Amino acid sequence: MTVKQFSRTIIGMLDTLKQQDLTAWEIAQAELSRQRNGLEMIASENFVSLAVLEAASTVLTNKYAEGYPGKRYYGGNQFIDQAENLAIARAAQLFGAEHTNVQPHSGSQANQAAYLATLNPGDTVLGMSLACGGHLTHGHPISSSGKIYHFIHYGVSKESEQIDFDEVKALAKEHKPKVIVAGASAYPRQIDFVKFKAISDEVGAYLMVDMAHIAGLVAAKLHPDPIPVADIVTTTTHKTLRGPRGAMIFCKTQDRLHLEDKKNLAQKIDSAVFPGIQGGPLEHIILAKAVALQEALQPSFAAYQQQIITNAKILETIFLQNGLRLISGGTDNHLLLVDVTAVNLSGKEAENLLASCEIYVNKNAIPFDTRSPMDPSGIRLGTAALTTRGLKETEIKLVGEWFCQILKNPTDAAKHDQIKKEIAGLLEQFPLYPQINS
Numbered sequence: 001m002t003v004k005q006f007s008r009t010i011i012g013m014l015d016t017l018k019q020q021d022l023t024a025w026e027i028a029q030a031e032l033s034r035q036r037n038g039l040e041m042i043a044s045e046n047f048v049s050l051a052v053l054e055a056a057s058t059v060l061t062n063k064y065a066e067g068y069p070g071k072r073y074y075g076g077n078q079f080i081d082q083a084e085n086l087a088i089a090r091a092a093q094l095f096g097a098e099h100t101n102v103q104p105h106s107g108s109q110a111n112q113a114a115y116l117a118t119l120n121p122g123d124t125v126l127g128m129s130l131a132c133g134g135h136l137t138h139g140h141p142i143s144s145s146g147k148i149y150h151f152i153h154y155g156v157s158k159e160s161e162q163i164d165f166d167e168v169k170a171l172a173k174e175h176k177p178k179v180i181v182a183g184a185s186a187y188p189r190q191i192d193f194v195k196f197k198a199i200s201d202e203v204g205a206y207l208m209v210d211m212a213h214i215a216g217l218v219a220a221k222l223h224p225d226p227i228p229v230a231d232i233v234t235t236t237t238h239k240t241l242r243g244p245r246g247a248m249i250f251c252k253t254q255d256r257l258h259l260e261d262k263k264n265l266a267q268k269i270d271s272a273v274f275p276g277i278q279g280g281p282l283e284h285i286i287l288a289k290a291v292a293l294q295e296a297l298q299p300s301f302a303a304y305q306q307q308i309i310t311n312a313k314i315l316e317t318i319f320l321q322n323g324l325r326l327i328s329g330g331t332d333n334h335l336l337l338v339d340v341t342a343v344n345l346s347g348k349e350a351e352n353l354l355a356s357c358e359i360y361v362n363k364n365a366i367p368f369d370t371r372s373p374m375d376p377s378g379i380r381l382g383t384a385a386l387t388t389r390g391l392k393e394t395e396i397k398l399v400g401e402w403f404c405q406i407l408k409n410p411t412d413a414a415k416h417d418q419i420k421k422e423i424a425g426l427l428e429q430f431p432l433y434p435q436i437n438s
């Protein structure tokens with residue numbers, strides 16, 4: 001299909017929606033307009049290609065496909081099997097895992113399945129605390145992970161604000177976890193998975209890595225790769241990987257800690273996803289994952305990931321020049337965690353202030369935060385979405401300066417208006433989904 005024909009399909013679909021349900025169409029249009037007119041700097045967000053968008057809106061949404069390719073509970077799955085096998089093959093080509101499951105609906109469910117495959121209720125797990133950059137599903141008491149399993153948490157060193165492997169090792173030796181979870185959702189530094197593996201081996205634990213944030217960087221070989229070392233790797237597909245909202249699980253075939261079990265690790269993961277925690281897979285999303293994975297296999301994807309890091313490094317320089325305090329002193333990846341109390345703002349105030357100027361970030365706790373999670377000391381931001389939009393060195397420098405000017409002049413309405421105009425002018429040069437009608 002040519003770009004023109006394809007654009008017509010999208011436009012046609014939106015026109016049908018508009019004619020049938022104006023209210024729903026207006027909501028979708030308002031969100032499109034918000035995405036077009038703002039600087040999207042939420043570290044976990046991105047913009048999918050039109051091809052991914054179209055795949056996600058195909059008739060595959062109509063089909064029930066409980067089971068796996070070749071082993072479904074319903075008939076008529078011959079094309080669905082092709083879609084899922086395509087996604088699996090492309091994921092295998094990109095990441096080189098021994099086994100891939102493309103069915104998890106979300107990162108939380110991927111993690112839930114990984115725990116179900118390896119743990120019994122009450123078993124001990126060691127993971128990174130949410131307060132130091134981990135994730136709710138890494139054992140926070142309000143998440144099912146923290147309610148079902150006995151999580152112990154490691155954090156970061158108070159001095160370096162980076163993972164303290166002496167602490168990880170000491171906690172692992174003391175608590176003998178069955179699983180060690182590495183990976184984070186607000187950690188601006190590279191993670192040394194080999195060190196985690198050595199500790200896991202020493203205490204006889206599985207190593208599970210949640211690489212959701214950095215999957216694109218891993219695919220482009222710009223971050224140490226957890227797949228050769230970890231027993232299980234989970235990821236979302238919609239962050240730096242730039243796919244549809246969803247997730248995947250990679251694992252070794254063999255369960256090296258339970259060789260005598262009837263099921264190997266790959267079989268345990270598959271049964272944990274279905275029927276363990278999910279029903280019918282979202283095959284339209286799986287098709288969209290296949291499309292995104294094909295995009296990630298192109299040489300241009302590695303260049304895109306490099307630009308994400310370059311852009312983050314530029315922001316690091318500008319923020320430091322402007323007196324902002326960066327957690328861990330800077331960044332190695334796509335994200336920055338900023339302590340905004342250094343400019344006399346709370347995280348919530350900074351988030352709202354930036355949003356009022358059409359810059360989107362999220363408030364975020366910083367390590368050893370003394371403020372509440374609903375109004376913490378920090379904000380988290382990333383460069384994946386702006387890089388997709390096409391912003392490079394010259395434009396990111398402008399973004400960094402505007403960002404600092406807003407934070408340092410929180411009540412200067414005239415300055416904010418001026419910056420908003422400049423943002424609008426910049427974004428006009430980088431149109432988002434121009435093929436979709438307004």
Ligand code: DSN
Nearest residue numbers: 043044107135185186
């Ligand atoms: N909500 C995702 C993030 O923002 O990092 C993780 O779940």
